[in-house]
Amino acid sequence: MRQLNFRQVHLDFHTGQGIGEIAKDFDPKAFVRTLKAAHVNGINLFAKCHHGHLYYDTKRAERHPGLAPGFDLLGQQLEACKQAGIAAPIYLSVLNDEYAAKTHPDWVARTV
Numbered sequence: 001m002r003q004l005n006f007r008q009v010h011l012d013f014h015t016g017q018g019i020g021e022i023a024k025d026f027d028p029k030a031f032v033r034t035l036k037a038a039h040v041n042g043i044n045l046f047a048k049c050h051h052g053h054l055y056y057d058t059k060r061a062e063r064h065p066g067l068a069p070g071f072d073l074l075g076q077q078l079e080a081c082k083q084a085g086i087a088a089p090i091y092l093s094v095l096n097d098e099y100a101a102k103t104h105p106d107w108v109a110r111t112v
Helices: 028-037 073-084 098-103
Strands: 008-010 042-048 090-092
Touching: 028 073, 042 073
Parallel strands: 008 042, 042 090
Antiparallel strands: none
8 A cells, every 4th residue: 555645634623612621631742643643744733713712822812711821732732743743834714703703793794
């Protein structure tokens, strides 16, 4: 069987505000081991999902409420991937943003 030269995956991480303890048990080494075992050499990591939540350490109100204070999930994922030689482009949802729609309903397009 031929080995794939390139395997890019999209880490689909749209996580609603009702989900608590986001990445509470995140282990960067286990994360990379799993990617390596799957022969992944590229992964899209979420900075902002379509719920409008941010997955890095910031004072912005949009930061996911389920992340522990001071915890930088995106930063830890990026650093782990960098150390392992895995490409890690960052995903930002720009079209759908539940947080912005709730806090600024005047921004929502109601007709097309």
